[in-house]
Amino acid sequence: MDEPPERLTTKPSWLISQLAVYVRRLAFEGFAAAGARGYHYRILAALHEFGPASQAELGRRCRVDRSDVVAAVGELAGRGFVERTPDPGHGRRNRVTLTEDGLRQLRRMDEVLDRVQDDLLGPLSAEDRQTLTRLLGRVLAHHEPH
Amino acid sequence: MDEPPERLTTKPSWLISQLAVYVRRLAFEGFAAAGARGYHYRILAALHEFGPASQAELGRRCRVDRSDVVAAVGELAGRGFVERTPDPGHGRRNRVTLTEDGLRQLRRMDEVLDRVQDDLLGPLSAEDRQTLTRLLGRVLAHHEPH
DNA sequence: CCCTAGTGTTGGTCCCACCAACATCGGGTC
DNA sequence: GACCCGATGTTGGTGGGACCAACACTAGGG
Incomplete structure (x- = not known):
């Protein structure tokens, strides 16, 4: 493979x-076998960790636009991984709940992602992996507040 | 801002x-002022570092699909940043050349990207920046060959 | 009571990455 | 020289992810 310009590779x-x-690419290929995509995993993960939530809250937690949450939750509901019911007492709001099938799907996707991490960080020692993760985390955290 | 699930933030x-x-986002906003986008920078950078090239070679160097190179070179040529001439002696091949205006555009985009690096790595010390860059480079290099 | 903020939804945009197919040309082999 | 293979340029399309604007509706505070 031809080398990219140094202007790029050093940045x-x-x-x-x-x-x-x-x-x-790795995640997409892995998820494809389960008929899923990235947004699905984020939403399932949030539901599992924080319990039932409104779509707006899911969007904020998962860094997904409200309008995209509509589509993703719709797809998940269509396959029975999630239930979308009107929030009682809160007219407009929805209440999205993780189902048993949804939890199984989440576990499947977890396994996929575990393999992705291993594949990705293959060339690094355990120590280097930790260092890299820590530095990336610090950088991301610094830009997250806003 | 709500916190994302730990399943995500630790990966x-x-x-x-x-x-x-x-x-x-940072690059897009910076490039917008110059009416450019990422593919343009990659191609201009490759032309500056390696000299005139065919579109296929540009695609290989810049990790851009052949078909997308067509569009990007067309846009660059339309603004006079690049010249697309048939390769003499090589019937089908094109020869893409960087112009003076193109070089100026490249320098503008360089400044934008320099600011992006500073903004991005803001929270890290010079030493940590170097460590991070080195680790990222090693990981990417390991997956590059193919 | 009104006004604001929050919510769900529709419908669109953009960039980036990728694929299939085709016509064309070059350089090799037989 | 005829033939095939590979590379090239080009068209047209797909998909994911990240957005934005606008609308209808609701909740709650001033």
């Missing part, structure tokens, strides 16, 4: 972007 | 993906 922004491409 | 794949979102 952290390029490294992150290109690695993200790799991550997306 | 390197999530950290990289979310940071990539941040990077893209």
Whole structure:
């Protein structure tokens, strides 16, 4: 494979972007077997960790736009992984709940992602992995508040 | 801002993906002022570093699909940043050349990206930046060959 | 009571990554 | 020289992810 310009390969922004491409491809291929995609995992994970939630809350937690939550929850509900019921007492709000099947789907996707992490960080020692994760976490956390 | 599920925040794949979102947004906003986008920078950078090239070679170097190179080179040519001429002696191949205006555009985009790196790695010390860049580079290099 | 903030929903945009198919040309082999 | 293979340019399409604007509706505070 031809080498990219040095202008790119020395920039952290390029490294992150290109690695993200790799991550997306690995996750996409893994999720495809389960007929799922990234948004589904985020939402299932949030429901499992924080319990039933409104769509707006799911969007905020998962960094997904409200309008995209509508579609994703619709897809999940269509396959029985999630139940969307009107919030009693709160006219407009919905209450999204994780089902048993949804929990099983979440576990399947967890296994996929575990393999993705191993594949991704393959060349690094356990110590380097920890260092990398810590640094990435610090950088992301710094930009998260806003 | 609500916190995302721990299932996500502890995974390197999530950290990289979310940071990539941040990077893209920063770069997009910066490039917008110059009426450009990411593919343009990659191509201009390759032309500057390696000289005139065919579209296929640009695609390989910049990790851009052949068909997308067509569009990007067309846009760059339309604004005079690049010249697309048939390769003499090589019937089908094109020869893409960087112009003076193109070089100026490249320098503008360089400044934008320099600011992006600073913004991105703001919270890290010079030493941590180097460590992070080195680790990311190693991981990417490991997955690059193929 | 009104006004604001929050919610669900529709419908669209953009960038990036990728694929299939086709016509065309080059360079090799037989 | 005829033939096939691979590379090239191009068209057109797909999909995921991240957005934005607008609307209808509700809850709650001033």
